[in-house]
Amino acid sequence: MQTEFSPVSAPAAGQSLDRRSFFRLTALAGGGFALGYSYLGSAGTALAADASAAAGLPASVFSPSNYIRVGTDGVVTIYTTRPEVGQGIKTAMPMIIAEEMDVNWKDVKVVSSSIDPDSNAPVPQAAGTPGGPGGGGRGGGRGGAQLPNLDGPFPQSAGGSTSTPQSYQPLRMIGATARVILIEAAAQTWGVPAAECSTENSSVWHKASGRKLPYSQLVATAATLPVPAANAVTPKDPKDYKLLGTRVSGVENQALVTGKPLFGIDQKIPGMVYAIFEKCPVYGSGAVLSANVDEVKKLPGVKDAFVVTAAGGVPHGVAILGTSTWAAFSARKQLKVTFDEGPNTGQSWAAMTQQAQALGANAAAGDGAAFDGVAKVIDASYSFPYISHAPLEPQNCLADVKADRAEIWAPTQNAGDVLSRVLAATGLTARAVKVHVTRSGGGFGRRLNNDYAAQAALISKLAGVPVKLQWSREDDMRFDVFRPAGFGFLKGGIDAAGKLVAWRHHRVSVSGGGAGQDSFPRGFGVTELSPAGMVPSAVPTFAWRAPNSCTGAWVTQSFLDELAHAAGRDPLEFKLEILANPQSGVPGPVNGVTAQVYSERMTAIVKLAAEKLGWGKKLPRGQGQGIAFYCCHGGYVAEAAQVTVSKDGKLTVDHVVAVADVGHTIVNLSGAENQGQGAIVDGLSTMMFPELNIEKGRLVEENFTQYQLLFMPDAPKKIEVHFVKSANNPTGLGEPTLPPVAPAVCNAIFAATGIRVRQFPLTRTSLKWS
Amino acid sequence: MNGPAACAAVPVAGAEIALTAPAGTNTLPASLNLFPPAMNYTLNVNGRTQTVEAEPDTPMLWVLRDHLNYTGVKYGCGVDVCGACTVHVDGESMRSCQIPISEAAGKKFVTIEGLSANGDHPLQKAWCDHDVAQCGYCQAGQIMTAAALLRRTPKPTDADIDKSMSDNLCRCGTYTRIRAAIHTAAAEMAAK
Ligand code: FES
């Protein structure tokens, strides 16, 4: 990136953005200018107070990952740090800068930032300034060093639907700062006050005299100007947005539909060999006891084969290197390897279920007096299995590790994690490693963990050649970090008037996990208990799209529906009645949000979702409507569904309406709607088909033959996604649209058939009715 | 619905690696269950005739991706379930992971790279206009399957689309937009 940045002059002293970050304006060879941004964290706070100290910073600190270049050809190149995994972020983030700059979108070019060794210099600490972790970066494994590229509001990661809430304001400031500089350049050229100038369509205008200058003709002057002080830069009023909120087609769409090599799996470099890595299928296992690598080495197309001893976070295994992916896959079939299978070969899903049920059987012991004297008490238990992230592009990574440096091409959601793991696996320092972030064929949380990158790096180091490690689909499933399995043991109490008065959600997690971000009806005048239990297991788990919320919403919003029916009430009316009773001075359902605010935002969207679906329509038996709502990752979403269930139990989802309140601005309407549609399909798919079982400490299902996902014929016939604009700052969308769909559909199934779905996947419950 | 015309791809070095497997002169232990040795195959891909040396069981998926550099063809499952590897063989959509190179001679293969000369097949245009892709990994397979459908059934109904597209997995769940884009492309082709 240093060469792309190509400053011709030593940059002037940086301008503080928010006392922890700096802008720097640099003239470029060829006549353009670059506006760069560096996050200095707590060091910046000290430096901001002392401009001369800031001026003395090494240039490397100002080799920012997040910057724009404006060329004399008028092209505005936006370097963006957020990895594209299908969430549309490579289009959305630059749109925010383009809006504030008033640059015509067709003049914008978007490039993914890599992690460049030159930018990996830890931020120098001013005397007496403690270094702290950045907001959102994952600093682990870098010796605690804060790296301008990875920390702060533009971490090179995408997870937790955080990109928009973290980066919206800073991106506005970058775009608005560039606009102020371009206006100043025009004002100086014309000799008029800057206040008389305005911007539109990649040009500065002086309306009073009818003059205009395109940005392309202003860059030379702009490059000589100082960066304006932060208080001289005012981002637009969102009501004046022209680009944000419109439908913009993804910046890589043309490349995608013509098969360009965008993904990790598509990367090739000269001299590269293709590798597989055979690992022990038992979780938490040990070393390789024997392997016929000498025989495998002689197979056609095999370049090398060797045993890898666990090191630097890479597990024990056998690497086979071939002249093509198939050569390596094919040779793998001839590999005879035995592992020390370790202590977990007795683990099974059946045993975990038994342990969880035993814990659930005792759930009532903790209820105390909560249900004493309550008119009607209902019990139910829910369960959900482990599932896989199963992104369609199986994990892979291209690593070229030399004795003193390395270059990595990784499909990742978290370039910082790639860097940390590669450093651990190779023993290199951050200054010696460059990480290219490729497009990813899906993420869903899986690619926040870049174990495959560490494996590729270690194999390349051991083999002494560039290696593209390719996991098979079976590897991808077997060595996933799964969505935790779990059980819910629920109890609800209704008074004589049919009102909810007591609620218990006893959650038993398997391998970790929690109840989800939304604990409704907590905070709504109901006695509320939420004890938790845990069944330990060696099966590794991690965040799966809307972690815990993806299952918690189903359990709680289904059980509320059960209680409504038990009370003989309409479920919508029953839920709205609870929502209308927020308590103050007690914890609300979501951390950091009062029940009052929750009530206002949620009630509005629940009502609208019901209205858009046509709630309360008279339907024949076999058809039904359901509704559910949930808040996570800052987003409030209500979903209403209408289904048809045939007498022989075949489910058709006729219509799903989603209404989301994710703040006052939708960045890219097309992308936002696509996220909503996709999350609904994903949530439905996960509810209907897949399950993973564990036997003898290992996974049973290993490919899409056994692990089934939803195809087009089972997709909802109609999906509507609506956005309600509230006064709140924008929040993310990839996750919050997923949790409500499963309960909305299961509640609709009950309305259609009287059959309550209390187990994931749906295939475990017969929907036959007569 | 405009956007930057040129999309910024991640830099990729284009050089091919040596394709030839080591000569079969090694003495191999009898315990290894070996396939017949590598052979030369003459293939017709995207209108070009090329020769590839590979073991006869090598799936066309990997021949296209690794040997011939048509990386638009994607690997998703390798077992005939996901459809990410779909290409046209003599005009019909087929799963390249299920076709060994030994059965490829004399057939005409078309990959997403060869669907149109300028990336402007009505389906490709409709895919961009509807902003179908999320991660995009499945979409080459989706488009190739849809192109074969439109050749057979120029004006498909929703039911025709569901039936023909029923074996192409989109993990990101873009089915709603795929249906809409196929209708748009069909209408454009009918108007010509
Ligand atoms: S890779 Fe061929 S069908 Fe999945």
Ligand code: FES
């Ligand atoms: S767009 Fe991601 S798999 Fe289809």
